[in-house]
Amino acid sequence: MAQKIVAGNWKMNLDATSAQQLISEVIHMTNDEYQGDAQVIFSPSFPFLGMVNHQIKDHERFHLSAQNLHQEEKGAYTGEVAGAMLKSVGCSYVIIGHSERRQYFHEDNALLAKKIDVALTNGLKPIYCIGETLEERNAGKTLQVNERQLSEGAFHLSGDAFSQLVIAYEPVWCIGTGVSATPEDAQEVHASIRQLIEDKYGKEISLNTTILYGGSVKPHTAPELFAQKDIDGGLIGGASLKSRDFVDIIKAFA
Ligand code: PEP
Numbered sequence: 001m002a003q004k005i006v007a008g009n010w011k012m013n014l015d016a017t018s019a020q021q022l023i024s025e026v027i028h029m030t031n032d033e034y035q036g037d038a039q040v041i042f043s044p045s046f047p048f049l050g051m052v053n054h055q056i057k058d059h060e061r062f063h064l065s066a067q068n069l070h071q072e073e074k075g076a077y078t079g080e081v082a083g084a085m086l087k088s089v090g091c092s093y094v095i096i097g098h099s100e101r102r103q104y105f106h107e108d109n110a111l112l113a114k115k116i117d118v119a120l121t122n123g124l125k126p127i128y129c130i131g132e133t134l135e136e137r138n139a140g141k142t143l144q145v146n147e148r149q150l151s152e153g154a155f156h157l158s159g160d161a162f163s164q165l166v167i168a169y170e171p172v173w174c175i176g177t178g179v180s181a182t183p184e185d186a187q188e189v190h191a192s193i194r195q196l197i198e199d200k201y202g203k204e205i206s207l208n209t210t211i212l213y214g215g216s217v218k219p220h221t222a223p224e225l226f227a228q229k230d231i232d233g234g235l236i237g238g239a240s241l242k243s244r245d246f247v248d249i250i251k252a253f254a
Helices: 016-033 046-056 083-088 099-104 109-121 134-138 142-154 183-201 203-208 222-226 243-253
Strands: 005-009 039-043 062-066 093-096 125-130 166-169 211-214 233-236
Touching: 005 093, 005 166, 005 211, 005 243, 016 039, 016 046, 016 243, 039 093, 046 062, 083 109, 093 109, 109 125, 109 142, 125 142, 134 142, 142 166, 142 183, 166 183, 183 203, 183 211, 183 222, 222 233, 222 243, 233 243
Parallel strands: 005 039, 005 233, 039 062, 062 093, 093 125, 125 166, 166 211, 211 233
Antiparallel strands: none
């Protein structure tokens, strides 16, 4: 069975003091209020990774993720961050292919495939983001776009390597817009993603792959989304910056 996960993507928000406070509140509230077996992942900006790792390291439920990494192992790439560096400050996950990286930094599937490889080489589990734009959805290309992003970015992997991935389906038109896909629409795409994985790697790997939904998930929308058969949790942007909202989303699994 797929691991249930709620991952918070802080993007380029917070400072050291507010980050520290947010983590401490989420740890306390979750420990007090949630007894389930979902994993919780924090994805702060690079400068806060070490600090957040220090705060969460004695709490089994919590894990650390970076928001990006460079595709090369090391070298003269001023301003970039390597997989080995992330691993050395406690990351176990890394977000790859977020739509903001695809859109603003022109990251394409070929580049993302390299990033996935370098993450895996360094013992990091990629949270690989896919999802269609509104234009693509309106043109009836939702499944086609997601299939392409999945196959070009990740289907070069062996079954063992693919098993390390978390997939995040994030319709671009839902990210930060306050508009969420309906649970039924999201489930339809998630089921098709799982089917693609089954076609490529077989039933066992497909059933064990965590497929997160992302796009304006809020405490009141999470329960119905997480109740869908093929939705194994969420990648949460805005609502992960408020401890009460984020913990209520974690509790939506109940
Ligand atoms: C995201 O950035 O991955 C995201 C889902 O953001 P939001 O929840 O704010 O839509």
